[in-house]
Amino acid sequence: MEVLGRLLAMLAVLLVGTGLRSSGALNDARTARLNATAYYVALPALVFVATYDQSIGDLLSTELFVGSLAVLFATGAIAWIAYRNRLSNDRRSVAIIQSYHSNLGYLGLPLVAATFDTQVTAIASVILGFVTLVQLPLTIVVLSAFGAAEAAIGRELAALAKNPVLLALIAGLTVGSIGVTFPGGVVVGLDALGSLALPLALLCVGAALQIDADAVDFEAVGSVVALKLCCMPLLAWVVFSALSVDRATFTAGVVMLGMPTAVSTYVYANELGGDAEFASLNVFATTVASVASLFVLITLLG
Template identity: 65%
Template sequence: MDVLLRLLWMLGVLLVGTGLRGVGALNASRTDRLNAATYYVALPSLVFVATYDRSIADLLSGALVVAVLASLLGTAAVAWLLHRNRPTARRSVAVVQSYHSNLGYLGLPLVAATFEPDVTALASVVLGVALLVQVPLTVTVLSTVNGAETSVAREASALARNPVLIALVAGVAIGAAGVPVPVVVTSGLDLLGSLVLPLALLCVGASLRVDLPVTDPGATGSVLALKLGLAPAIAWLTLSGFGVGSAALAAGVVMLGTPTAVSTYVFATELGGDAEFASRNVFATTVASIASLYAIIGLIG
């Protein structure tokens, strides 16, 4: 019941963000500032606090890294086959939105609010590994299918400067070296990290478009089935097959079972994808994920 109430609270905050945008309280500039506070401050703080006091052996294992990569690429391959006959701009979006998860703004904060700290630490690693795959793969698929020009060097540079990855590397390095971190610092970062979920939900809610017509329900339904059904199932089978522990299994399945990331809409707009279709799918998967995540967490226990 606690999990259900938490997920319903999440949906409520999402809708508050959407409502605030509708009445003009969360306009574009305010949403950008809120997003910056979440992305550059709160989320890196959560990642660092989750990892700084753990050894590399506790966090990194070849089985976890390979299983996450196999899960993402396996879901992408199935999506490519399923959506291969759709119109070009829509096909590219359907493929990327079937595997590209909202790991930072929904996945990690949800894990931190629901599971023990060791699961949150491993979810931070899943976030880091997936970021290194999701973004380059999404840019490659969209630019290749739509014939759009992009800069690989620019994307690589953006990843290298990603504050979440920097916080993860810093946390792992400090944990490996056994360097003590002052309590006042960790307490402050812990407080900032606790703000990720409400801030991120408001940002996501302010980005959702609820007024778009459903012009291709079959395609949207396929994205829903793949993202919220097949993706976590593949993650479960893959992680179990590689023999990861229960904490890593919970972290991986919940993280990869999160809805489609809002950033896929941004990438689709920049790289020739069907932007309206992308926006509609972000909304559909986000709302439907309340039920699917409840089921996933219940099965994981």
């Protein structure tokens, strides 16, 4: 019941963000400031605190790396086959990317940190790092292959090099590997900032969601929800079981890869010729439906 209560609270905060945006209380400028606080302050603090006392060798295993990427590419391949002869090009590209592109930063890591122990959170931070480095360029390539807009892969990769969350991950793993200690007060302060990551992220995600009920293609949206929230975590469960990873790695891998579609996919669809309205619907649907799917996953994982 505690897990269900936490997930329902997550949904409530998400819908509060949507309501504040609809009422005008959370306008573009305020949403941008809220987003910047989450992106540049809360999330990096959460990542650093989760990894600063851990060695990278204890967190990143070959099985975790290979398994995560195998699940990512397998889900993408299944989506490509499923949509190969369906939908228009602009919708097909969006359906494919939103079947595998997970919301690892804004929802995944904060939720794991709020639900599981520090070891699982640290491994989830590492998953956030290397999976982001793969799924983002892959998404740009897929959208560009179907769309009319040219890919800005170089620009996006340059932006990744300055990503504060990834920089915090590198800093945390470096500090953990060389054994530097930090004063307790600093750690407590960073931990307090990191605890703001989930509510801030949920408000930002809620404010970014847009939905036009009259334009919903229930079959197409339902198939994306099924691939993202059912197929992908099931594949993760099978792959990590086959690789015989330890319990913390298994938990972090399955939960992180079971996250809903990232809000950023809507942004990239809008920039690179995808169906932005369809992308927004899928983000909304997978995010809301993830309350049920994550409850099942977290309950099964204990």
